[in-house]
Amino acid sequence: MGEAVVGAAPYRRGMSYREVVSRRVLTWALVAVGARMPVAMAPLALVFLVRERPGGYALGAALAAAYVIGEIVGAPVLGMRLDPGRARPHLAAGLVAGAVGFAGLGAFAAAPAALLAAFAFLAGAGPAAVPGGLRALLTSLVPRHAAAQALSVESMLTFGVWAVSPAAVTGLALGVGPRLPLLLEAALMAAAALGLWLLPAGWAAEPDGAGGRGASKLRVLARAWPVYVTGAAGLSLLSLAELVLPALLEQRGIGVGWAGPLLTVMSVASAAGAFAYGLRSWPGRLATRSVVLMAGMSAAVCLVALIPAAPGMAVALAVAGLLQSGALLTRNLSLREALPPHALAAGYSVMYAAVGAGYAATGSLAGALLPHTTPSTAILAGVSLTLLLTAVGWWGEIRVGRSARGAGGGAGAGAGADGALGAAGGAEGAPVGGGGDAQRGL
CATH class of the missing domain: 1.20.1250.20 (MFS general substrate transporter like domains)
Structure with missing residues (x-):
């Protein structure tokens, strides 16, 4: 055994990103930005939305908490229902639900706190399974041995989005109006839902009974x-x-x-x-x-x-x-x-x-x-x-x-x-399959 097995591929020194550069991966990246930028913008945008109301900062923190609770509840519940072969309608429905939640927050900013909390919960819960679905879809678009590079690209994209989002929210909320960041988030999620139709409908799964599917x-x-x-x-x-x-x-x-x-x-x-x-x-x-x-x-x-x-x-x-x-x-x-x-x-x-x-x-x-x-x-x-x-x-x-x-x-x-991986499985054995993180x- 002359090489240490790492992840899904044997240890190699000269890895390259060339195998993950393709039109489909670029399309995936645009959809991912549309889906994730609203998530990164949401907590700060909620604070700016209500900060001028009485007790605004406390209300903003409560709305951000409702949003995060929606994510925590929605992610496992909705993720469990994803069908690998036909994930597109499920992911699109989640993004549309998130868009409705953000649009409701932006359109009814003066509504009672309970209604705003319900919109925030919907905005968090609706698309909560989308990050996992997009990650699995991404690694199905690249060769199996390039999964680490695909996940690295995803991480760079995510960190870039999180670096840009606070400045974007602050500039829009203070320079134009506190409703605008929420309405932009709704538009981005709706665009991401439409963009899913430019990508495969799902990703390959093992036959029934393989890998514990039964x-x-x-x-x-x-x-x-x-x-x-x-x-x-x-x-x-x-x-x-x-x-x-x-x-x-x-x-x-x-x-x-x-x-x-x-x-x-x-x-x-x-x-x-x-x-x-x-x-x-x-x-x-x-x-x-x-x-x-x-x-x-x-x-x-x-x-x-x-x-x-x-x-x-x-x-x-x-x-x-x-x-x-x-x-x-x-x-x-x-x-x-x-x-x-x-x-x-x-x-x-x-x-x-x-x-x-x-x-x-x-x-x-x-x-x-x-x-x-x-x-x-x-x-x-x-x-x-x-x-x-x-x-x-x-x-x-x-x-x-x-x-x-x-x-x-x-x-x-x-x-x-x-x-x-098990020795019998070799460098790219069965446990890995076609998905990714x-x-x-x-």
Whole structure:
């Protein structure tokens, strides 16, 4: 065995993005921007929408919470119902529902809070299965051995969208009107729904009985629980960086206005890390690689809490972003190997909900601690929670992998948990199938 098996392909040094460059992938990218830009814009747009009403900031936070709850509830419920061969109508219906929710918010901005919350919930829940479905569709458009490069492209696109969205919302809301960002989000989602008809109707799945298709989809998804835990850990660190950074800057005597540029540095570094990750395959098991990346990211976030000056904090955030993209992609590849193709989109949707829950849990912990301790201490407490989740996920992946090998190394759950395919399956064996994973992120 002269080469370490990584993901779905043997270890190669000279990987290239040329195999993912095609007209169909470009079309997919345009549809993905239309579907994901509204998600990235939504929380800040909701705050700007109602901030001039009495108690506007509190109402904006409540609407953002309703939106996130919609995502967390809708992702697994709707993702479980996706049919790999005929996913297009389901995805389009979700995008149309999201467009209706955003249009309702923009058109009825003065409506009672309960109605606005219902529109926000619909805007979050309706398209919640779309990121997972689009991810599965993307990796069906490229050769199987180019899945890592496809996922890297998706991550770069996602981080780019998240880097641009805050400035877009702020400029439109303050320069034109607070309703405009919501109406733009509705238009983008409606355009994405139409764009789906320029892409394949779905992605290939294994015949009945292969890869556990005859088993309950819920049980198949449950086998990948360690990957969901690791995903929640990854986004919990992002929650710390985004939500506690303004308070930390105040603690350090640095202008709060630096929070935006510092987070932009992190996003740009994440996009660069995603590009670098896709240039080659990396040695080692996916579970081990994920732990190493998460530990490095945790150390970088700890440095953010401890460094007193803005330049040093910028460097630490850049390192955290660089490692975050690698952790994201490793997690996505793990899920791609852990599930059979017919369950991939549902698995990605469950992951979407898991990372949202991790983000909310760590943010809530930090928020509860801030009135009683310093922002730096709150960040360190959040990092401790992240490391605990990482350890649980790593232990679970090793345990599930051993159980699968003991049962004969069946397709689906066992292979991806250890980051290597069964020896009989070769470099591109059966457990991988035609689907692919990033999200998300959130």
